[in-house]
Amino acid sequence: MKMISLTCESCGGTMEVDPAKESIVCPYCGNKVLIQKTDYARMEYERLSARARVEEEAEKRKRRAQRQPKLILLGILLIFALIGVGSAVIQSGDELRSVFHPVEADPFENVTVRFLGDNGDGRAEVENRNQGDLRSISFTVSPDRKLYNGDSVTVKAGSVSGYRFVPEKKTFTVSGLIERVRSLSAVNDTDLEKIHDNTQRLIREEWDEILATGRVVSYTVEPYRTYFFVENDPDNYPWNHLYDAYEVTVQKTSGEEMTVYEACKYSEMQIGADGTLTVQYGDLQGYNMGYFYGFTPTSSFSGWLDAAEMEADLRSVRSDCTLVE
DSSP: OOOEEEEOTTTOOEEEEOTTOSEEEOTTTOOEEEOOOSHHHHHHHHHHHHHHHHHHHHHHHHHHHHHHHHHHHHHHHHHHHHHHHHHHHHHSHHHHHHHHSOEEEOTTTTEEEEEEEETTEEEEEEEEOOOGGGGGOOEEEESOSSBOTTOEEEEEEOOOTTEEESSSEEEEEOOOOBEEOSSGGGSOHHHHHHHHHHHHHHHHHHHHHHHHTTSEEEEEEEEEEEEEEEEOOTTSOOOEEEEEEEEEEEEETTSOEEEEEEEEEEEEEEEOTTSOEEEEEEEEESEEOTTTTTOOTTSOOEEBSOHHHHHHHHHHHTTTEEEOO
16 A cells, blocks of 8 residues: 655645554654544545555556566467477477487497407407497497407497487407417417428428439438518518528439528418417429529429528518518
C-alpha cells in the first residue's frame, strides 16, 4: 500500500501518512496530528487509500503490458527452436539417440597386431578388419618404435561416435622380430657346422667333376677361415655377408701340386623369434682359374692361388661393409 499525503492544519506542509499508525508528526512545524478514522477524516483516509490502490493496480497493468511483447517474442523463438529440434530428431534420430545411449563394442575383436623389423628396432602394425562404423577406428601404439621381442606395448582405440569401447586399450607382447646376425658368435655351433658342410659340399662337387676328367689325381679340402662383413649404412638394416673359405690342395696328373683357395658367399643371415637361422647363399666365389692353369672351361674351378689376394678381393667387393671377423 502506498503512503497517503495530508496537509498540516498548522503550517500547511504536506505530511506522509502511514495507515498503520494512529498519529503523525509534521516534519516542518512538529505539529502532532491524531489520525481519526471517523467522520470526515475517516472518509478522506479511505478515499485516499482507494485512490492509492487504483494507482498501484494501474502501475501493475502498465508493467505487464510492457512485458507482454517480450514474452510473445520469446514464445515464438521457443516454438521455432522446438520445431528445429523436432526436425533434427526426425532426420537423425539414430545419431541423437547414440549420443545418450552409445552401443558397447569390443574394438579389438577383429584386430591383428603384427610386429615387423629387427629385434631392437621393431615396429608395430595394426590391421583393422572391423566392418561398418568400426572400420574407421584409429589405433595408437605406445611405445611404437625401437621394440625388442618380449616387450609389452599398449594399443589404444580412438573414439567413434555412437559407440563405447570396452576395453578401450589392450596390451600385446612383442614377438616375431628378426634378429639380424651382427657377429658369428650369435650363430650356434650346429648352424655354423651346417654352413661349413654346405661349403665343402659345393667345393667337392666342383673338384669331383674335375677329377673325372683325368686332369687331377686327388685333392684335399681343409678349412681356412671365415670373413664376416656387416654393412655400414646406419639408415638401413645391417645386412651381413659371410664368406666361408677353404684351402684345397690338388695333385695334378702331371705330378705337380697346387694349392687354391675357394669361398662360398652367404648373406642376409637372420634369426627368427623361434631361434631358427635363415640364410641366403650363392655359388662359390672367385675367378674361373681353369683357363690360366691348364683346365678347360668344362673342368675348372673358381678361386684364388693366393690367400692374401683372396682377402683383398673380398674386402674390395665389400667396400661398403666392415670386416667383423
